[in-house]
Amino acid sequence: MANISDVAKRAGLSVSTVSRVINNHPYVAEEKRDAVLQAMRELNYQPSAAARQMRGQSSKIVGVIVPRITNPFFSYLVDEIQQIASQNDFQIMIFQSNENKNKETSFLELLAKKQIDGVIMCAMEQSEEFIHSFTKFGPIVLCNESFDGGLLPTVNLDQVQGAYMGVKYLLEKGYSKIAYCTGGLFDGNGKDRDRNKGFNKAISEHGIKVNTEWLFVDQHTIDDGKNIARKIVSMEYRPDAIFTGSDEVAAGLIVEAQKLGLKIPQDLAVIGFDDQPLAALTAPTITTIKQPIQELGRETFKLILSILQKEKYTVDVSKLEMELMIRESA
């Protein structure tokens, strides 16, 4: 593999001139620039990323941490981030934390090792302080997640509004015995606390109370949804609607509930979250909250890019609105 001095020799010039050409520096005579370009072509020269990194401290790679890439929300998000990164001449390195603290840490260490320039976190396991301590090695931006401390730059969708919108829709349609299901816990901190807030807001505005028996926490999968269906069917006093916080859970719930004799939405209205493709494929199709994934990905990447380039960038929040997709399940 040819290196920079091979090119210099071939072009009859010095390595610095070659370097200038590679890096698009001004003040190189047109003809010499051409000579260098020609030599590069002839030798099939590719600058070594490793060497450049070592000098320039930049790898042109941004890391992206997701809980699991097989979750369509994240695969679409990663898709979007990758597209815009590639437009900006960056590669992305995807990492699945699998909700495991140590895995997350080992990935953050790539920042310290200078293998990546920055990290976009779409999931966090460690504490805010711990994660923040890695910012001395490079920028870390949170995507669709946040810490209360506000130590880290964040691009967030309005989850309060998302949940509020869905629950309010149910209430306005006349449902009043609303069950609620979340991927997190039903408390004031932790994951999905904003959605909890939105749910509570809609409920209390309507002057009704939360029935704690109808609260399902830490629910994520299709199978979780099926389990919920079984539980609901076995209840004496049943909810007439459920806000699930996940299309997968909603799908499993719908399939199983119908198998057990419930009519959707007559006996039980169901609202999902994300507007995944499957939401339009079940029978009945799923009414759901659509998150602006594309804009979320774009804004997040633009934000980290601006930090990397030491520019200022203000996230355009107006693009990040949730949308209620009304279908058949509610």
Next chain:
Amino acid sequence: MANISDVAKRAGLSVSTVSRVINNHPYVAEEKRDAVLQAMRELNYQPSAAARQMRGQSSKIVGVIVPRITNPFFSYLVDEIQQIASQNDFQIMIFQSNENKNKETSFLELLAKKQIDGVIMCAMEQSEEFIHSFTKFGPIVLCNESFDGGLLPTVNLDQVQGAYMGVKYLLEKGYSKIAYCTGGLFDGNGKDRDRNKGFNKAISEHGIKVNTEWLFVDQHTIDDGKNIARKIVSMEYRPDAIFTGSDEVAAGLIVEAQKLGLKIPQDLAVIGFDDQPLAALTAPTITTIKQPIQELGRETFKLILSILQKEKYTVDVSKLEMELMIRESA
């Protein structure tokens, strides 16, 4: 950020000794090793990946090219590859070719730039010779795709058998007017040629002929499936079953065909491919061919790892069997 000589100074030893410790070389006195380890800890030292790469020529990153990560088949495959890579202390870099030759090329160039050690290709756009020309920079392994030339090491599932299995099942159930849908073209070369072969084999063994009107090529998405449903409904002479080669296409087809008044499977039996989660969520649920994605990912990574480490590895083909998942749509 501390570097190797900071560590050396702190430990009162030379950089070479530190380097030996980092790389687990023998012949380092126990106490000195401990001193080094201690100094590393105290300084919070992380060896610079860039510098190591430049010397050692290895980045511990394997690239993976997929057409699109949002396709569940590929997100599950990538998931699996990532898990096993991480067990072997490798990172993976995912790249979406989006069926675009230039994008593919720009990724292969990362090999030349030594940014990645090897490439797993789950999709190919350029010619076999062109891709093969990059192997002088590092190993390239094909995953679930192949070229006829056999220039590149490949891990393949038996697609002939997969399609044969599905079509034969339809024939044995008494369907005889079989439509066929493929993501590639219906020819002897190109993508999905093996599935075509399997389809032809089953059909001709049964002594029937292919009706070219019932052939749908280049079909991938849910919407494609819906279109096919409309076309079939508008036909005077309709097929009574269809092998789709994709769960997404099958799902779209099922939803739309029912909307148009067809009964599935009575009027039209449908077989998908992949056994994606959605196959169990539609009504009726989808009979489909399950590919051993996990094993495919594992074997592919093991193969490229063995080449990287200059060891011999023979792919265990017995693990790579397709499976017919019988549900309701056929």
Next chain:
DNA sequence: GTGAAAGCGCTAACAC
């Protein structure tokens, strides 16, 4: 067993 020193390929002062 350990250390000194020569690079790996590149960039960026600095000198001309």
Next chain:
DNA sequence: GTGTTAGCGCTTTCAC
């Protein structure tokens, strides 16, 4: 405008 050269942080001979 262009060339010379000193490192970036690391590994690896080669002496000792």
